[in-house]
Amino acid sequence: MASILVEDVSLNYPIYDAGGRSLKSAIIQTVGAKMATNSGRVEVEALRDISLNLKDGDRLGIVGHNGAGKTTLLRVLGGAYEPPKGRVLIDGTVSSLTDITMGMDMDATGRENVRLRCVFLGMSYSEAARHSDEIAEFSELGSFLDLPIRTYSTGMLVRLAFAASTASRPQILIMDEMIGAGDAAFAEKAKARVNEYVENASILVLASHNDGILRTFCNQAILLDQGRITFAGSVDEVLERYHAEKGRS
């Protein structure tokens, strides 16, 4: 049984060089979040009083305009950010498909990075070794796998990171928009792998600007605005509210 419990989570980003009034007002005008000051330091309020309770079978879509806090919430759920306020209790293995190239070692080879990534995703060394052949084959990088990844093009790096990041079978899957991984043929293959990956997960949390993707994969949704959950309901209800509000702004 997998579960996610989020209670009253708030998270601010400090802006260390926002001393000047002009920068402060520029930020206020451009970000989709509220600003705060803490001991004289400017902060962006990325998440405010977020609570969620997800169980097996829940497939949550996160909807919101640019800067609403979607990626920040995914990073909190994926464990990349520890929220300074509130708590997050996660039961089950988690895999995050956001920031898939994060933590890769540019001087290590493709093969070495595959093993590193597998261990980073929670596999033991023997499991990582078992998966690495399949990942290498899926990436179609051939002899490049034995070269340091600093020699790769961006597309090659994404292929490798995608193949490695989707090799495990997590109970909880945290994702943003589908990853555009390489050329058309590889993108088709990647799409099929993502579908299988999503189907196997007990809980999915997916942030997307794409209505079709949200309708296909999710069975409930929340609307984020300036870091707060302003509405929760079925995917159709949340999308209707989101588009109505967008039309008014």
Ligand SMILES: Nc1ncnc2c1ncn2[C@@H]1O[C@H](COP(=O)(O)OP(=O)(O)OP(=O)(O)O)[C@@H](O)[C@H]1O
């Ligand atoms: N490292 C950072 N430092 C300061 N502010 C940040 C940082 N990362 C994000 N923010 C701010 O936090 C707020 C939430 O950002 P976040 O990336 O979570 O939004 P989002 O909903 O994912 O946006 P998008 O749809 O554009 O990807 C925004 O106002 C953004 O400007």
